[in-house]
Amino acid sequence: MSTVYLITAVVLIVGAFMLLYRALAGPTVYDTILATNAIGTKTIVFVTLLGYISGRTEFIDMAIIYALITFITTIAILKYIEKGRLD
Amino acid sequence: MHWNEVVCTVLLALGCVINFSGSYGVLKFPDFYARLHAAGKTDSLAQVLILLGLVFVTPDVLTKIKLMLVAFILLIVAPTATFAITKAAHLDGLRPWTRGGRQ
Amino acid sequence: MNAVVLIDTLLLLLVTATAVAIVEVRSLYASSILTGIYSLLMALVWVNMHSMDVSFTEAAVGGGISTILLIGTLVHVGREEKPIKKRLHVPALVFTALTGAALIYGTLDMPRFGDPAAPIHHYRVPEMMAQTVGFVNGTPGKQKPPEGFDLERYRRFDGRVTGPIPADPTDTAWREKSILQTEGLIVPQVRAAHEPHAEPGHHLHPPDDFNGHVPNSVTSLLAAYRGYDTMFETTVIFTAGVSLILLLRRPRREGYLQPGAVMSDQVILRVVTKLSIPFILIFGFYVITHGELGPGGGFQGGVVLATAFILYALIFGRAALYRVVPPPVSDMLTGLGVLIYSGTGAVCMLLGGKFLDYSMLNPELPGDGESLGMTLVEYGVGITVSMVMLTIFNQLAEERST
Numbered sequence: 001m002s003t004v005y006l007i008t009a010v011v012l013i014v015g016a017f018m019l020l021y022r023a024l025a026g027p028t029v030y031d032t033i034l035a036t037n038a039i040g041t042k043t044i045v046f047v048t049l050l051g052y053i054s055g056r057t058e059f060i061d062m063a064i065i066y067a068l069i070t071f072i073t074t075i076a077i078l079k080y081i082e083k084g085r086l087d
Numbered sequence: 088m089h090w091n092e093v094v095c096t097v098l099l100a101l102g103c104v105i106n107f108s109g110s111y112g113v114l115k116f117p118d119f120y121a122r123l124h125a126a127g128k129t130d131s132l133a134q135v136l137i138l139l140g141l142v143f144v145t146p147d148v149l150t151k152i153k154l155m156l157v158a159f160i161l162l163i164v165a166p167t168a169t170f171a172i173t174k175a176a177h178l179d180g181l182r183p184w185t186r187g188g189r190q
Numbered sequence: 191m192n193a194v195v196l197i198d199t200l201l202l203l204l205v206t207a208t209a210v211a212i213v214e215v216r217s218l219y220a221s222s223i224l225t226g227i228y229s230l231l232m233a234l235v236w237v238n239m240h241s242m243d244v245s246f247t248e249a250a251v252g253g254g255i256s257t258i259l260l261i262g263t264l265v266h267v268g269r270e271e272k273p274i275k276k277r278l279h280v281p282a283l284v285f286t287a288l289t290g291a292a293l294i295y296g297t298l299d300m301p302r303f304g305d306p307a308a309p310i311h312h313y314r315v316p317e318m319m320a321q322t323v324g325f326v327n328g329t330p331g332k333q334k335p336p337e338g339f340d341l342e343r344y345r346r347f348d349g350r351v352t353g354p355i356p357a358d359p360t361d362t363a364w365r366e367k368s369i370l371q372t373e374g375l376i377v378p379q380v381r382a383a384h385e386p387h388a389e390p391g392h393h394l395h396p397p398d399d400f401n402g403h404v405p406n407s408v409t410s411l412l413a414a415y416r417g418y419d420t421m422f423e424t425t426v427i428f429t430a431g432v433s434l435i436l437l438l439r440r441p442r443r444e445g446y447l448q449p450g451a452v453m454s455d456q457v458i459l460r461v462v463t464k465l466s467i468p469f470i471l472i473f474g475f476y477v478i479t480h481g482e483l484g485p486g487g488g489f490q491g492g493v494v495l496a497t498a499f500i501l502y503a504l505i506f507g508r509a510a511l512y513r514v515v516p517p518p519v520s521d522m523l524t525g526l527g528v529l530i531y532s533g534t535g536a537v538c539m540l541l542g543g544k545f546l547d548y549s550m551l552n553p554e555l556p557g558d559g560e561s562l563g564m565t566l567v568e569y570g571v572g573i574t575v576s577m578v579m580l581t582i583f584n585q586l587a588e589e590r591s592t
Contacts, residue, residue: 001144004096006193008137011103013200015110020204022113022122023227024211029219030119030176036223037168038113038126042106043230044161045134048154050237052141053193058484060153062237062245065477065494066230067157068470069254071164072501073226076258078175079453079504086262087508087587160466167462174456 002053009049012042033077040070091143098140105133118184119176127169134161195303198238205231219261219269226257242485243408246477250493255579258500262586409481413564417546421531424488424571428528431578435521438585452507463505470498478572482564488571495572496579508587517584520577527574534566 016039023035044066051059080086088096109129116122138158145151208228215221229252236245301308412420453459478491503511535546543550548563 001092001095002193004099006196008099008103009197010200011107013197013204015106016204017207018110018114019126020207020211020227023220023224024215028119028176028181030172030179030181031122032220032223033172034119034123034126035113036227037165037172038109038130039227040230041130041134041161041165043234044157045102045137046234047237048138048141048157050197050234052144053197054240056240057145057147057150059237059242060150060157061477061485062233062242062249063157064153064160064473065246065249065490066233066253067160067164068466068473068494069249069497070230071168071466072497072504073254073257074168075171075453075459075501075504076261077223078171080261080265082175082178082453085265085587086258086583087503160469163462163465167458170458171456 005049005053009046009053012046012049016042029081033074033081036077037070037074040066040074044070095140095143098136098143102133102137102140105129105136109133119181120173120183123169123173123176127166127173130169131162131165134158134165192304194238198235198303201231201235201238205235216271217269218267218271219264222257222260222264225260226253229253229256243406243487243490246485246487246490247493250490250497254497255493255500258497259582259586262583265586406482406484408485409487409564409568412487413482413567414546414548414560417535417567420567420571421528421535421546424528424531424574427578428524428574431524431574431581434578434581434585438588439517440588452510453505459505463501467498467502470501471495474498474572474576478568479565481568482561488568489575491568492572492575493579495576496583499576499580500583503583503587508584511584515580517581520580520584523573524577524581525574527570527572527577530570530573531567534563534570538563 019035019039019042023032023039026032026035044063047059047062047066051057076086106129109125112125112129113122116125135158138154138161142151142154145154205228208224208231212221212224212228215224229248233245233248233253236242236248305311474491474494476491477486477494478488481487481491499511499515502514534548538547538550539545541550541553546563546567548560550559551562552559
């Protein structure tokens with residue numbers, strides 16, 4: 001079973017590499033934001049998988065905080081783009 | 088293998104395929120909206136599939152609930168972020184790509 | 191290859207790629223976003239090493255709030271880096287190369303990754319990890335050592351594994367099992383049998399006790415064993431907040447309550463924000479309270495609480511935030527956190543113990559007293575941290591409108 005988790009985790013990392021390329025090369029700022037957001041969602045699942053690989057399921061607490069924080073960061077970035085300010 | 092491990096493996100494999108196709112789409116598609124389509128849809132689905140797959144192999148009820156909670160948060164938060172990105176891009180005047188090149 | 195090592199290698203490659211990208215990218219804006227990604231990935235590396243508390247902090251502080259604050263800075267400094275002439279600066283190159291070489295030379299002395307004979311695995315840490323966890327009631331003093339525990343042998347043990355390396359490399363407990371086979375029952379057990387102090391009131395804390403009566407050894411170390419350190423760390427954060435207020439805050443009439451830009455015209459954002467804010471707040475309190483049982487604690491929980499308020503300000507504008515948490519209230523709460531921390535210590539003194547000797551809070555059940563004291567202290571830290579973070583955000587935003 002742990003091989004399955006490992007393969008999934010590796011696929012996630014490979015996907016993150018592709019997204020990182022898009023974040024750097026992306027012609028518009030929105031491509032960068034999109035790719036960053038997608039990497040963020042991948043890390044959420046990645047943490048959970050790491051917990052299952054090493055047999056410590058309390059890692060899921062981390063996944064919850066990642067989900068919330070990625071969301072808030074994305075909103076902050078978008079507000080900056082849209083309004084040019086944060087408050 | 089027990090049946091729940093089989094279910095988990097199938098769901099994880101599906102998640103992997105969708106995940107990879109999404110990332111590949113973000114890498115290859117020609118314009119922002121197409122890439123958004125690839126990322127936005129696959130992201131929620133693939134991650135939720137993987138999390139659901141893990142639910143099947145978890146013995147502990149609290150952990151199961153937490154996994155479902157993460158999936159639920161993802162299902163609410165990820166589309167919202169995608170929506171916000173789209174709207175910002177649209178308001179910014181980004182137009183979709185067409186076959187004849189940019190209009 | 192071991193699963194941990196494989197994932198570590200891939201993650202570190204990704205981290206390095208991100209770091210190079212941060213330096214290379216021209217737009218400051220893209221590099222701030224990439225800093226957030228860098229923090230998330232570093233947090234993953236730490237998760238992989240099982241240091242959950244560090245990872246938690248990195249995710250909350252590095253991935254969350256500092257990205258937001260960096261973007262707040264961009265509002266003032268602009269989005270593009272100033273163009274510089276690209277030419278080779280030889281002394282700088284030599285200096286950097288030498289520093290790098292020295293650092294790499296320094297790592298040669300370090301134990302290899304996952305080495306069971308590394309000092310961390312057999313110098314003091316096993317004692318900390320093997321505290322009388324969950325020891326909340328019963329007679330004062332230490333738990334009895336289990337049957338078959340050889341104290342002399344444990345004290346002599348140098349941590350070297352001589353037994354067979356198991357076939358399954360993913361078995362994380364192989365070291366303990368191997369030592370158990372060759373040495374007998376010494377490692378995962380309590381290094382017990384301290385001579386109790388004769389002095390009344392101190393017999394609960396022999397010299398080597400780390401106050402480890404709460405399951406998360408990190409929290410127990412931070413709040414009890416190094417309680418003074420943590421208190422002064424909180425004070426440093428408090429001082430930073432106060433200095434910021436003294437330096438940057440304008441008087442009330444000079445545009446202090448200008449309405450900010452709002453995003454509440456977007457229905458979806460508004461609804462999702464309203465749905466998620468209570469949840470984030472509850473989660474923040476959970477992280478603070480649960481710090482003694484699992485990963486988390488005051489610093490992380492405080493940052494999570496602050497992000498909830500910041501999300502509110504992002505969507506509904508700063509004026510709305512000021513209606514919820516007016517600046518006088520946040521200023522007062524900043525001080526209140528430090529007061530709670532040091533007050534807990536003072537109460538322990540009044541009850542006849544030492545400063546921050548939490549077991550005095552409940553002399554019959556010292557473990558309970560420690561739990562209570564640590565929870566109070568964590569709440570103090572959490573309140574101060576969250577309010578200082580909020581103040582930083584507010585001041586960054588206010589600068590623009592005046």
